[in-house]
Amino acid sequence: MEARVGAKCGRWNPTVEQVKVLTDLFSSGLRTPTTDQIQMISTHLSAFGKIESKNVFYWFQNHKARERHHKKRRRGPPDDVDGDGAGDGDHHKPRTRCFPAGRAKDKQEVFWQRPEIKETTETLELFPLKSSISEEEKVIAVRGDLCGRTLYLDATGRDHPPLDLRLSFNYVE
Amino acid sequence: MEARVGAKCGRWNPTVEQVKVLTDLFSSGLRTPTTDQIQMISTHLSAFGKIESKNVFYWFQNHKARERHHKKRRRGPPDDVDGDGAGDGDHHKPRTRCFPAGRAKDKQEVFWQRPEIKETTETLELFPLKSSISEEEKVIAVRGDLCGRTLYLDATGRDHPPLDLRLSFNYVE
């Protein structure tokens, strides 16, 4: 029975082909794919079944971490599971994290992180400006009805569009 | 001089108003905003200057972590940078991470992670299928010209669109 049930979208369940490709890519040396790479891989693997970019990202993250973990804890290596053995023994990553300088991102940046939270949530309203505030001192009043308290935040800034945000957030305790 | 230089996009330099709002939101109890919340906050704060969603995400992440770190390692604070000091001392998060069950995400999920990498990169071509493979055994041949080596990956799966991916990835060592 293949993975990928129809309606049940609990979590991504990769197909064997998807796992195959990912594993091969990994064993070939790919460790932390770029955004574009992830996108391409995801697009590619979508031919085998439902998949998202974050799945690819997570897969590489987990696979990398667990590769190391298994290496350490392997008590008596009977066979080479990796099937690769291609060096990469030390790899003290120099981490030459140069700066983007040329982002390949779109302007539509949506978060995949933290899909939702089901905790105690309240509503918090952000008022862009009060009518009694001069133009120089715009005040953003944030009324957070959290725990019954009401608080006001003000930030003196330039003019900003008359937005009427209303975001619900979860608070601690 | 306000932050936010025009062309130089080294890294996000928040305005005082942005920091103000973020700090107030944080002190009011917001710890890990949801995707939508991040979006709204970002949209809101964009009125004060250039900002992206990931900036808000990172800000909360760092602020949370460093709040705890400073609590522990406080070695003589010359002045109160935080400007807040609003209680909220302990709050051991119960971490009741119920499951999403209803994602609020869009379908357009773009990565913000790892904008770019400037390391040794090579090209890797993915051939969808070879002509000598039966329909039952589709083979995806991946020829990775990394380090001069060529490797082939094959994944037996169903039919898939004739894609001609060509993704460059960075390899270790």
Place this chain on the structure above:
DNA sequence: GCAAATTAATGATTTATTCAAG
């Protein structure tokens, strides 16, 4: 043989650590 119970794998988050720009 099968389904509930248990265990093992592994997808998804959160936290801690690190790097580097300003």
Place this chain on the structure above:
DNA sequence: CTTGAATAAATCATTAATTTGC
């Protein structure tokens, strides 16, 4: 030194394997 940005480690939670009792 401060702090934005990024990654690795640790943890949680769910799904698949598997065991077990009938």
